[in-house]
Amino acid sequence: MSQFCPVYPKPKKNRSSILSMFFGKRRSWLDGLFERSYHMKMGEIHLPGLDLYMVNEPKLVRQVLVDEANDFPKHIMLGKALKPLLGESIFTTNGLQWQRQRSMMDQSFEATRLKVVFPLMQAAALAMQQRMDTLPDGGPYDVDMEMTHVTADIIFRTILSIPLEGEDARAIFHAFTRFQELAPKLVTPVIFRLPRWLSPWFTKRKSAQAACQIRSVLERFIRPRFDAFHADKSPYTCPVKNEAQDILASLLAATDPETGQGFSFDELVDQVAMLFLAGHETSASSLSWSLYLLANSPDIQERMHAEVAGVLGTDSATEPTFSDLRSMELTRNVFRETLRLYPPVGFFARQTVKTEQMRDKIVPEHASVIISPWLIHRHRELWQNPDIFDPDRYHTASAKESLKCAYLPFSLGPRVCMGASFALQEANLILATLVRRYRFEALPGYSPIPVGRLTIRSENGVNLVVHKRG
Numbered sequence: 001m002s003q004f005c006p007v008y009p010k011p012k013k014n015r016s017s018i019l020s021m022f023f024g025k026r027r028s029w030l031d032g033l034f035e036r037s038y039h040m041k042m043g044e045i046h047l048p049g050l051d052l053y054m055v056n057e058p059k060l061v062r063q064v065l066v067d068e069a070n071d072f073p074k075h076i077m078l079g080k081a082l083k084p085l086l087g088e089s090i091f092t093t094n095g096l097q098w099q100r101q102r103s104m105m106d107q108s109f110e111a112t113r114l115k116v117v118f119p120l121m122q123a124a125a126l127a128m129q130q131r132m133d134t135l136p137d138g139g140p141y142d143v144d145m146e147m148t149h150v151t152a153d154i155i156f157r158t159i160l161s162i163p164l165e166g167e168d169a170r171a172i173f174h175a176f177t178r179f180q181e182l183a184p185k186l187v188t189p190v191i192f193r194l195p196r197w198l199s200p201w202f203t204k205r206k207s208a209q210a211a212c213q214i215r216s217v218l219e220r221f222i223r224p225r226f227d228a229f230h231a232d233k234s235p236y237t238c239p240v241k242n243e244a245q246d247i248l249a250s251l252l253a254a255t256d257p258e259t260g261q262g263f264s265f266d267e268l269v270d271q272v273a274m275l276f277l278a279g280h281e282t283s284a285s286s287l288s289w290s291l292y293l294l295a296n297s298p299d300i301q302e303r304m305h306a307e308v309a310g311v312l313g314t315d316s317a318t319e320p321t322f323s324d325l326r327s328m329e330l331t332r333n334v335f336r337e338t339l340r341l342y343p344p345v346g347f348f349a350r351q352t353v354k355t356e357q358m359r360d361k362i363v364p365e366h367a368s369v370i371i372s373p374w375l376i377h378r379h380r381e382l383w384q385n386p387d388i389f390d391p392d393r394y395h396t397a398s399a400k401e402s403l404k405c406a407y408l409p410f411s412l413g414p415r416v417c418m419g420a421s422f423a424l425q426e427a428n429l430i431l432a433t434l435v436r437r438y439r440f441e442a443l444p445g446y447s448p449i450p451v452g453r454l455t456i457r458s459e460n461g462v463n464l465v466v467h468k469r470g
């Protein structure tokens with residue numbers, strides 16, 4: 001068993017006030033957690049205008065996310081805060097509007113499409129390897145930047161058939177980075193109903209500008225394909241040969257099962273913007289943490305290298321195939337364990353629509369209900385040695401049991417992540433490509449700092465020593 005205990009903000013002994021998260025030296029909500037948060041089944045916080053319940057107990061988590069999901073819709077303030085970028089996208093809508101969008105989007109994400117977009121992922125993985133081959137051997141390197149680049153590239157290629165190279169792609173990439181830095185400053189205060197001055201007007205203005213820039217570039221890419229798709233005699237000739245296979249092609253073709261109508265232009269831009277945000281930020285976060293964990297567990301990294309080289313051979317020109325990835329069990333467990341320790345989406349925000357009984361508590365209408373995979377995955381009563389990185393744990397009966405009731409990096413129930421299979425395939429491809437070709441080592445005197453923003457990222461990058469294998 002590995003003994004490596006990866007970095008996480010040490011919980012405080014006593015409960016601290018939620019307001020204090022925004023003052024003093026706290027970096028993010030992760031720093032506001034206290035020891036009992038990792039033991040309790042359910043907690044509550046009350047402030048003027050705020051009733052907030054934190055739910056950890058598996059039975060209650062299922063009640064909220066699965067069994068009575070309609071009674072716990074997504075928090076309305078989340079949609080308001082993300083609206084400038086995501087419009088009315090599937091990530092934030094509720095009720096009939098969400099149902100219609102979900103049934104249309106499901107058509108685009110059906111399992112067979114994964115095979116179709118796989119060559120587009122392979123091309124991005126190869127481009128990543130070419131970039132990394134130019135690095136000086138043994139130099140310290142911020143792998144977080146590269147993981148952000150490659151996952152954004154994968155999203156560009158699989159949705160629009162465009163590699164992340166041109167000026168427009170670069171503009172979107174930087175505007176997204178700005179939006180991700182600013183959005184948590186807007187989202188967290190509204191969910192926790194903190195005073196408005198905590199999200200100052202210039203943050204709102206700057207994030208609205210970034211959102212506007214992203215949407216105008218996306219609109220330019222989507223418009224000709226939307227018009228061509230809906231025109232009777234299409235004069236549009238596609239400049240990219242893969243285009244017919246990308247996700248935009250399937251979104252254009254998706255129809256509402258009841259009316260037979262497709263997405264309007266604005267709806268399409270909303271969904272594509274959401275896929276960019278949900279699809280690359282999460283994957284980049286988890287891949288960077290995987291490399292940090294491997295760099296600090298050399299024995300596991302060597303076993304993983306042997307597994308990958310055994311399946312693919314050591315010649316890095318041979319690209320992994322779709323079925324190769326299925327036979328790499330340790331690689332899969334390393335990623336599974338990363339998602340347990342550093343779940344990219346640190347909490348899910350829901351809201352009650354009526355009074356609910358939960359344990360011995362009466363939860364009022366309009367209360368905020370928070371479910372945190374971060375807490376559940378490190379819960380002292382739900383996992384053994386919860387803070388230790390141990391990908392082999394999944395062979396034990398105890399971890400198999402925990403997986404069933406206390407593991408939810410992609411959420412559960414009807415709002416489960418639509419891109420889970422896409423993300424797992426992408427992660428296994430990137431990790432196999434990297435571990436076959438390079439060896440990652442911890443950088444002496446350096447440690448990443450986990451912060452909970454839109455996703456759980458490191459505040460100071462993920463700096464590692466990277467050696468090319470001989």
Ligand code: HEM
Nearest residue numbers: 090091278279282283345348409410411415417418419423
């Ligand atoms: C490691 C990578 C990923 C993780 C951990 C992840 C996690 C999640 C989680 C936890 C949710 C639910 C959030 C909530 O209920 O509040 C979600 C929703 C969603 N994710 Fe992912 N995601 C990942 C990658 C992706 C990718 C690659 C895509 C698409 C290409 C994607 C598309 C979506 C969509 C469309 C939703 C909204 C589903 C709905 O509300 O019906 N995700 N994701």
